[in-house]
Amino acid sequence: MRKRRFTTTPRAATDDFLPLRARVAAPTMVFRPEGRTGAGHCMQKSRVWVYVALLIAVSGVVIHIGAVFAGDAWFVFFNAPPSVVASARAGTWLAPLSASVIALLMALCAVYAASALGWVRRPPLQRIGLAGIAVVCLLRALILPVLAIGHPELRNMFEVISALVWGTAGIGFAVGFRLARAGHGNPAGRCAAGPITMSCVSSD
Helix, strand or coil: CCCCCCCCCCHHHHHCCCCHHHHCCCCEEEEEECCCCCHHHHHHHHHHHHHHHHHHHHHHHHHHHHHHHHCHHHHHHCCCCHHHHHHHHHCCCHHHHHHHHHHHHHHHHHHHHHHHCCCCCCCCCHHHHHHHHHHHHHHHHHHHHHHHHHCHHHCCHHHHHHHHHHHHHHHHHHHHHHHHHHCCCCHHHHHHCCCEEEEEECCC
């Protein structure tokens, strides 16, 4: 019995017998995972700082709104100025008004942090706002050692922790500014920074 022999024909030879339309190569979707050291992964790691800044801003809103209802003990615990503490004890307008204004400003900071993450629509002057908030937070953190030289009452654990929190928030908003400038605060930017990119490659 004679054995059959199977041979493979090169693609170039078979293409000569195909219609022109069949010979046109269709683009192929290729998924290319990025390395863990790629720019996309670095951006994803940097977003953690913005998450922390957002959490700090939201916590500030809760603390200052809570102080309006908790009374003077809350203001004393969070080291409010003596005039504000006296206002809370006397029931005048200074304590609740100042707490409400600060809570509003912290909420605005939270909105800008969320916009850098792409969670909310881009607010007006997003990059300028993020940069300004970052500068204020970092200055608030760095000014403590300078002021503590001439004011011994500032050398306590509460002020040190506060400075660390302000500094962390400043770093987070600075990273948010970087993300906003790079375009990672919109849906397209989030896709570009993801671990997988998709491209069309022709088979020719």
